[in-house]
Structures are given as structure tokens and as C-alpha cells.
Amino acid sequence: MVLLHSGVCDRRMWDPQWTALAAAGYRVIRPDLRGFGLSPVADRPYSDADDVAELLRTLGVGRAALAGSSYGGRVALELAASRPELVTALALLCPAVPGQVPGPELRSFAGQEDALLAAGDVEGAVELNVETFLGPEAGDETRGRVRAMQRRAFEVQLAATEEFPQTRPEADLARITAPCLAVSGAHDLPDFREIAARLPERLPQARHVELPWAGHLPSLERPAEVTELLLDFLRVTAPSARANISH
Template sequence: MTAPSDLRFFPSADGDLAYLDTGTGDPVVLLHSGFADHRVFDAQIPALAAEHRVIAPDVRGHGASANATGPFRWADDLAGLLRHLDAGPAVLVGVSMGGAIATDTVLEYPELVRAVVVCGAATSDFQYTDPWVRRVQAEQAAALGTGDVEGWLTAFLRHVPGKHRTAAEVDPDILGRLREMVLGTLAKHTPDEEDHHVPMTDTWVRVPGIGVPVLAVNGALDAPDLIAEAERLAGAVRDGRSLIIDGTAHYPNLERPEELNKILLDFLRSLRSR
């Protein structure tokens, strides 16, 4: 995993935001899933950095980045970082929450984005309708309401195998690594803390205007409604396509890293001829 000394810090208007910056070449930004941090891409960073400059931030309120003390938007934070690093236009690769950040950013700051890859994500307007996911989310909310961190974490980690598998069918090292990251982020917050994140709305109206290539990658075992929304995103833009990775659910970056790395590298190489 990344050593703390490898991280750098961007002094935003509301605290320091941590990021990893390694490799040389065209910039690729890796945007992590909710409650985790940049280390969810430990298997992707060296593979991509062999040919590209890889920037992997900790989203505000996650990992080593500052918590928000006032209203903020994901896209604004990322745009500030890219401008600070003179790293645009960049290819944005996001998993789950990170995919929503990538979509928000290309909608708000198209001049900073070369292409987008969303993995287990669509736009930030998405809300699950799948009954299994809704039950798990209800378990998380109930545990959070009583301050039961272990109960919340147990429910959260059920998203790794998904509804078609049990935790015993997932590499325990993956669950352990994700658990460590999530606990680190949870420790930064309190149950009664105000949520300062300002969500974007009406994103789907603007999606057809996205003018850069978009690739949607989903685990075959992920929630069907999320897969459908990701495919809808790829179908709504001028240059979009979608792929499915078998044998994984919401985190192909953790469960199928070699397959995802090949997909990403092939996509990045294809951009050179466009």
C-alpha cells in the first residue's frame, strides 16, 4: 500500500486535500469509491504509471484529506486540484462514488477532461431501486442511527460479494483492506456531523452534451439497476460503450485487477489515435 510519505497535499480553500502523483505522460486521475481512499487502486497505479502520469486523490472527508467545514462539490474540488497540478485535460477513472465524481466533473468542467471511465457508476443522480441493495442500505442506516460501527461496516462490506455470493466467496484480504480504509475514513467523522456535500441535480439532461469518450465498466454480479444505468450513460453520449467483467460485483478493481488494468490500458492507448 502507499506509504503516507508518498502523499502530497493541495491547499484548497477549505483545508488540505491529499493525493498521490506518480509516473509521467498523459494524466490519468483515479477516483476512489465511497468511504475508502486512493489505496483501492493499489493494483492499478503501478500498471498505469508505467505509461502515464497517475494522480490518485483522497476525496474530501476521506483518507488523509481534510473534512469539509462548509458547502462543497466533488467536481469543484477535483477541478481545483487539476488546475493546481496543470494536469488537464485528464482521463478520469472512477469507481462507484468516484465514477459519479468523474461524470460530475466532465459536465461542469469539460475543458479539464479528456475521457471518462466509470466503474460501477453512472451519474451522481443515481438511486438504487434493487430490493437487496435497499435492504442493505436500510441496515446501514439503522446501524448508523444507533452508533453501531461494526453493524454498519458488516452491512457495507456485503456490497463486495453482492447479492449472489457470500463473504466466504471473496478473498479475505480484499475485505480486510477495504475494511481498514473504511474504518480510517469513519474515524474522521461523528454520527451527528453535518453533511456539507452539495449534490448535483438534473445531470441526465446534460449527459448527451458530453463530447469526450466514455467507457462504462461493470461487474456482472453488481446490482442490475446500476448496470442498466451505466449502460444508459454509455448509450446517451456521442462516443460511449460499456463492458462487463464476469465473476465480480461492485469492486472489479479489487477482485479482477489484471482484467480491469488491461481494459484501462487498451482504452488509454485507443485515445492516442483520436
Template structure:
């Protein structure tokens, strides 16, 4: 079966793929790691998320994979693929940021509010802020509860770890010649649409789908429709 790597969003962990994994596993070897500081993967003092991903593929003996990255996971995927483009046969980037694009004012304000709550020690309020702003209007209560659980777990792992030395690799879109599908949501922050526009102008073999119903996490908001977009 074709190996398929799924990298989760920065407000989630590998559990965000739970609605898609069973269907994808019928035709693919599905790999759903937790990045460091999420789910079951603790933070270490020095690391690279993209480096970890490439090391995981080495450990699994996988020369090539197709890959899907949501939000921050999509950014990690761009870094890894820029380092070893021949290793990735296809990419799907769901509401993903990229280099050289500035966040919009609304997103900057959200990050400031979150940081204020974290510094005050009010992690419950910071968690609810995530649930309020990072998932679209079509999400049901179960999806919101799952996001709440995943974000709370991330805070539990990341905040006690303090400052860490995390290396990002440069993203070079022009070298990513594999087919790439960019997906954006109309209810998401402008930063992610701007990132998709930047990538569309530079990726050699890309297509873009703008979802009028979606927020930032379409795989949680409409799981079946998101599955078809991935397939």
C-alpha cells in the same frame, strides 16, 4: 507522460488503486486523491467534490487528463467533466451511478440497514455490512481486509462531522463527447447496470463492458484484469 486521474469509490479511498498504480505509472502521471471524508482528507462544512477535483487539476497545472472513476468517484467524474468537458480526454466509469436513475429495492434496503446500524453506534457491524455487500465473490481476503480498513476510516472521518453542505453539479451526458468506457459487474446492484444503460443511450461516444465475474469493485476483485480494462 499522460496525466491519469483515478477517483475512488464511496466505500473506499485512494488505496483501492494500489494494485494498479505501479503499472500505470510506467506510462502515465498517476493522480490518486482522497475525496473529502476519505483516507487522509477530512470533511469541511461546505464543499463540492467535483469542484475540488477541478481545483486540484488547476493546482497541478493540468489542462487535460484521462480519468477513471469507480462508483461514487465515477459520479464525481461525470460532474466535473460536465462542467469542463474539454479538460477530459477519456473516461472510464467503473460501476458508476448517474443522475435520473432510481436505486433498486435491494440497494435501498441495504442503505436503510446501514443507517440503522450507524444510528445505533455499531460501526463495526456497519463496516462488515459493506464488506459483505460491496465486493464481489472473486475478491480474496486481502482485498476484503483493505475494504474493511478503508470503510472504517471513512466512518471515522464522516460521522463526527455531522451534516455538511455538499454541492453536486448536474451531469449532462450529451456534452461528454470524449471516448467513455462503461464497466458493470454481474454481481453488482441493478442500480449501477441501469445507470450504465441510461448513459449508453445519451453519451455520444461510449462503449460498455459487462463483466460476468465482477461485483461492485472489480479493481479489488481481479486487479490484473481490471488494469487491462483501464488501459
């Protein structure tokens, strides 16, 4: 079971889920993508999807279920499309998607974030992300956790002296064979709600669930509820064989 974090967070966003998944019998792997958490920025051209595939190879994992939040959902889709034989199931929480064209709300957010960072207002950019991507269920503790993860990402990425491009693998979603759960949040930006709602039109074994209480990061907003949602999906699509935890 591979947990792929959002672009607002890092591997720590899965703290509420990973022990429960391991206790249910899954070997759980939750990496920091390049430039997030404890992973440095890239020192050469790279692909997040290829990085995940290489991590699985290094760990001796032949096939895995993937859970991806937001940007992590895009990485999961890219991996499942480019190497469908590696992926047994996809659980996508408010995912981005390859080839996404941002709508007006997402473009407005990106413009505000760029302006704040250009002005050196990192804390302002952090708060913009917290306010944009957390729904009404998020309490002070959750907001603080997201604040810390986003601040860490800015620190790592802004300190880089050179930026290397990411190469994207071929992402023909029609090649995906794994069953997919696509989750959206009723309080999320329209882009992500639309992506999740339309995935059943693009993937042969996908179903969509919208959470009426959720923003963009439901696994942090109602952790226990989302953990059960993931486990219910996995019990049917990717039953566990044994319990083991990998950091």
C-alpha cells in the same frame, strides 16, 4: 490520469493500478475526496467535482483522463459534463450517476446501514458494506483492505461536529464529449448494472462491458485484469506522453 475512488473506499483502492499506469507513461493522480482516507470532512459547502477541477488547476494539468469507481464515477461524470474541455477520456467502473433514483435493493442497503450506524454498530455497518459490494472473486486480503478503508471513512465522517452540504454542478450528460468505457459487474446491485448498461444511450462515445465474475469493485477483485482493461482503453483514447507519479 486521475483515479477517483468509490464511496466504500479511498485512494488506496487504486494501489494495484497506479504503479502500472505510471509505468505505462501516465502521470497518475489519486486524491482522497473529502471525508475519506487522509482528507478531512468539509468545513464549508463544497463540490467534489469542483475540488477535482481545482486540484488539476493547482497541479498545472490542463486536461486529464478520469477513472472513477462507483461514487467516483459519478464525480467523473459531473466533472466531464460541467467542464468537458478538461476531460479526455472516462473509464467508469460500476458507476453511480447524477440524478440516480435508488432501486429497492439499494434503498434496502442504505436503510440497513443507517440503522446500524444509528445504533452505534460501526463494525456491523463495515461488514454490511463488505458483503454488499464485493463479489465472489474477493479473497480475504481484498475483504480486509475494503474493511479498513470503509472503517476509516466512518471514523472520519462520524467524528464531524457539523455537516456541510455538497453543491452539485450542472450535470447535463449530453455535454460530455470524451470517449467512455462503462464497466458493470454481473454480481453487482441492479442499480449499478443498469446505469453502466445504459450509458451508451446517453453518451455519444460510450461503450459498455459487463464482467461476468465481478461485483461492485472489480479493480480490487481482479486487479490485473482490470488494469489491462484500463490500459487497453487508454492506449486508444488517451495515449500517454511520459511517466510521472503524483500522490
